[in-house]
Amino acid sequence: MMTKYHVPVMLRECIEALDIKKDGIYVDVTFGGGGHSKEILKHLGENGRLVAFDQDVDAQVNVPDDDRLTFVDQNFRFLKNYCRLYGALPVDGILADLGVSSHQFDQPERGFSTRFDADLDMRMDQSGTLTAKEIINSYQEDDLHRIFGMYGEIQNAKSLARVIVTARLNGAINTIAELKAAIGRLIPKGKENKYLAQVFQALRIEVNQELVALQEFLLQATEVLKPGGRLVVMSYHSLEDRLVKNFIAKGKFKGEVEKDFFGNEIKPLEPVSRKAVTASDEEIAENNRARSAKLRIAVKV
Incomplete structure (x- = not known):
């Protein structure tokens, strides 16, 4: 069911970027076919937790029967409210795989x-x-x-x-x-x-309202993450990638980084690598969707 639904892009890179702790709390805000979520669950111990979001009802058929998983049928712009509702604050890592799933593209109606x-x-x-x-x-x-x-x-x-x-x-x-x-x-x-x-x-x-929702999500992600927690975001076009890149670099979407009285930069995130991670030639050959993917990783300061 799942592979036909949607092949997750850069699965290994996403999981490595999250740097999963066995008893941590993680959020997959774009559940889709469940590929990333199922892989996160494999790395969690029995006390670990995963909260998964997806606003598309079609995604619900892919939800595994696992006590560690809480599924939220909402847009990720409500990240903070639902993490609070389910007692899952603060979190150790958040994964977002933006854009449309191949399943949605393949459904003519x-x-x-x-x-x-x-x-x-x-x-x-x-x-x-x-x-x-x-x-x-x-x-x-x-x-x-x-x-x-x-x-x-x-x-x-x-x-x-x-x-x-x-x-x-x-x-x-x-x-x-x-x-x-x-x-x-x-x-x-x-x-x-x-x-x-x-x-x-x-x-x-x-x-x-994808870009509005993305900005709301990013602002909340910094509030929801623990210090040292990871934000991992994969985007497929320049508009999204620009927002993510600016937010990681400056803590906001436009303008310069704010500074405190002593001239130190005030920003909630630190990039893990300067450049975005891209898919290997082998993966692109197997999954054309990976061609335009850019993965950005940040740590909460």
């Missing part, structure tokens, strides 16, 4: 993949109300321009927004095929897949 035709959905939490369809059909041109430019890093974001707003005057754009047809003339020849991936990434980030 979820609307994450450009490979299939389906309703424009893209909700990771299927009880959420905002869908990609609603964004495409109801957002103002300026807002579409903003999300395609910021979240998709699309060169012709302004033209794209205008074309969508014009196309929907003739009727709602409800499906992936209808969206592709509406924007077809803007898609650069020979770069169709890359361009559509950027459009879908922008919509997905907006639907799921």
Whole structure:
């Protein structure tokens, strides 16, 4: 079940980065197929604990029957509240494997993949109300321009927004095929897949408020970790990686590091290595998803 669901990227590197203590408390905030969680459990003794988060109901079928595991069916932006609720504070390590699981991409009806035709959905939490369809059909041109430019890093974001707003005057754009047809003339020849991936990434980030949730999670992670505890975050695109890198380096997302009266830097985390860890050539050959993965590791000061 699990390998088909989602092959965990850089599994060995993630587990080594957590530096697991047998009786420690750990959090996997992106449970998914459970690959990372099951590996963490193997390294824990009988008094160890693992709290796992996932907002996608599909992930729940992968939860192992293990008394040491507490499963939370919520977004990781509620990290601190649920760790407190389950008496799991402070923690020794937190793992986040960001982005969409291969299982979600492979389910046509979820609307994450450009490979299939389906309703424009893209909700990771299927009880959420905002869908990609609603964004495409109801957002103002300026807002579409903003999300395609910021979240998709699309060169012709302004033209794209205008074309969508014009196309929907003739009727709602409800499906992936209808969206592709509406924007077809803007898609650069020979770069169709890359361009559509950027459009879908922008919509997905907006639907799921991914960057907002990531910032909320990172701020809480420093409060939840013990001194010496590890934060291990794997991201798959530059927007996420930039936020994680800045936060580890400065303790905030923009601007310079704050300093105390004596000129010492005030920041909660220390990077374990300067550069991000990337997957081996062997792993990339076996799992294409590992190609863009960047793993960053920090210790709470």
